[in-house]
Amino acid sequence: SQEQIFREFLETYNRIVEECFHRCIYTFNYRYLVDDEIDCITHCTSKYVNYNQRMAMNFADIQAKKMMDMHEQAEAQSQQPLQMMNNQINDNSKPF
Amino acid sequence: SQEQIFREFLETYNRIVEECFHRCIYTFNYRYLVDDEIDCITHCTSKYVNYNQRMAMNFADIQAKKMMDMHEQAEAQSQQPLQMMNNQINDNSKPF
């Protein structure tokens, strides 16, 4: 849903703030950001966005590959509950 | 609500336990706390409470200042959805 998408966006936003603050802000001699810190924050944010996009792309590729493998052996699988639970964990037949 | 207040209190409680355990407990030669550890736990807890109160005070001040700035320029803002979303993130007009 639209709300779920915004939620994920905002969570990622908060995580980027946390990460880049941790990596870029070291001194507390002033109340305001100095130029080096501002540059670092800008690069850190862009890099994190690039990182996230690469992660998502890789994850999607692997899931797609698994989905194809699964389809080939779908009927051969035993359907015992515990086994099934485990299959569901590794399952990729649902597009999420 | 009352429950939300207790929830936050208990979460903070658990976080203080985690933090002060991590900072004060190093040796496991005994099953019980030694005097140094007890003193450390006491100071750590009080200091964390003082820390939380200072954080809350600072945060409230900054939010109040932002709220005033916002009110001045409230009408001038464009209301495009994405822009609005971003404004909401930085928004302080709701007292929470």
Added chain:
Amino acid sequence: SQEQIFREFLETYNRIVEECFHRCIYTFNYRYLVDDEIDCITHCTSKYVNYNQRMAMNFADIQAKKMMDMHEQAEAQSQQPLQMMNNQINDNSKPF
């Protein structure tokens, strides 16, 4: 409930993956796991399961002991709300 049990199982599963990946995987010269890494993952998983079982056993013992102590002094306790809240935190009379 059954779902709650599976949820905890899967959370623990994810935590083991995170922990053992962090501890066992250091080099990214290959796309696939090398033998040392596979051995490390196997041992790490088994050890984590053993660790969890020992934790659970210890926690249950301590809670059981507290529950007995509590029962002995149950009537003597004041029932002021804040005091009660605190007792509930340390309370073990509910079997969970």
Added chain:
Amino acid sequence: MSNELNSNQLQAAGELEIEMMQDLYKRMTTACHKKCVIPRYKDSELTKGESVCIDRCVAKYMDVHDRIGKHLTTMTLQQQPSLQTQQANDPSRVVGSYK
């Protein structure tokens, strides 16, 4: 306003208590793993030293938990000598919630 809690509130408090105990347990699991389990995985069994450390770690963690609970209650009562008002009952004033 009365200080007594009704049965709905008691039930909610009970559920909150369970949730917080689960949170405590998770944090303790992470803490004692960091303190006691040596990050070398040559073997699947816990060593004798690790096992003893885990037992003591759980005992100490629960002890710290109980002590801090008492300490926080004392601080709350000291800061609000009068428990007459709703606001005085608010423990977030001690821990400094931003709300």
Added chain:
Amino acid sequence: MSNELNSNQLQAAGELEIEMMQDLYKRMTTACHKKCVIPRYKDSELTKGESVCIDRCVAKYMDVHDRIGKHLTTMTLQQQPSLQTQQANDPSRVVGSYK
């Protein structure tokens, strides 16, 4: 499809905003504690240096928060010059959600 939000969506957005501010506040609390509070517990009071550091840390954290918010918005708008379609409104395309 209209770009306007109805009142239910606005309320949901408001609740989400509060939740995210709580999340922000938690992360900031952890971050400034790490940056400012010296892990020696000989005393219960914050030192003068720690107090000043905390005040500046909160100010800087909120500043970083605002800047990154603007930066992410700019990036979103640059990547999707047209805001006509539903998909173009999806900010997860910038942050790379796996969904």
Added chain:
Amino acid sequence: MSNELNSNQLQAAGELEIEMMQDLYKRMTTACHKKCVIPRYKDSELTKGESVCIDRCVAKYMDVHDRIGKHLTTMTLQQQPSLQTQQANDPSRVVGSYK
């Protein structure tokens, strides 16, 4: 008691699966960032080395995830040779949930 799951349980399991995949994805994102991205921010682009590392990190993380899943299943089955009873189906006995 039958081992079959009804459709409500299947739906709940499906939602749980999605939630757990999101949790996995978050943890993987944190892990690979720590392993692969050098904490110097002179530039906005990922270096070639960082990019390759990320690709391999995702592949390895998912591989570790699958292996540990199989290992936990094996351990569960070994500890409970009989799957007749409800209790034997409880995987928390292997991971040591405190409940």
